[in-house]
Amino acid sequence: MMSLKTEQDVLAETARAIRDRRIQLNWTQADVSRRSAVPLGTLRRLEQSGHAPFLTVAKVLTTLGMTDRFLDSLGKPPETAASMNAFLAPSADFTKRRRARRARFAA
Numbered sequence: 001m002m003s004l005k006t007e008q009d010v011l012a013e014t015a016r017a018i019r020d021r022r023i024q025l026n027w028t029q030a031d032v033s034r035r036s037a038v039p040l041g042t043l044r045r046l047e048q049s050g051h052a053p054f055l056t057v058a059k060v061l062t063t064l065g066m067t068d069r070f071l072d073s074l075g076k077p078p079e080t081a082a083s084m085n086a087f088l089a090p091s092a093d094f095t096k097r098r099r100a101r102r103a104r105f106a107a
Contacts, residue, residue, distance in 0.1 A: 011050025014057070019047045021064045036063035 005013075022032055029047070033040040036059045046052040046060065061067050 013050075015047050015050035017066070018060055018064065021066055022047075025064065032060065032063055036060050 022029070027035075029043050030040060032038070033043045036043075038046075038056050038059050042052060042056055043060065046056065052060075058067075061070050
């Protein structure tokens with residue numbers, strides 16, 4: 001599946017989600033820093049810009065209880081047709097529609 005989001009959009013949404021979750025838990029940045037063993041300055045930069053090494057993001061996600069949601073989002077994307085012709089081609093699962101026959105009355 002193709003997305004119209006840029007790398008900057010991904011960074012901004014990640015930063016926003018982490019900050020929102022921290023606030024939802026009523027934790028300060030210092031609380032998350034202490035619990036995740038991520039330096040406070042690094043955590044601040046992550047929440048402001050989304051920039052941080054992946055290991056840092058993983059530590060923060062784990063600390064905030066967001067790992068399952070993150071890993072679920074990495075699941076296999078839905079199947080898509082390789083081309084328009086493949087999309088329009090009849091499916092192998094296709095069965096011809098059948099109708100019930102009307103009862104015939106003897107006259």
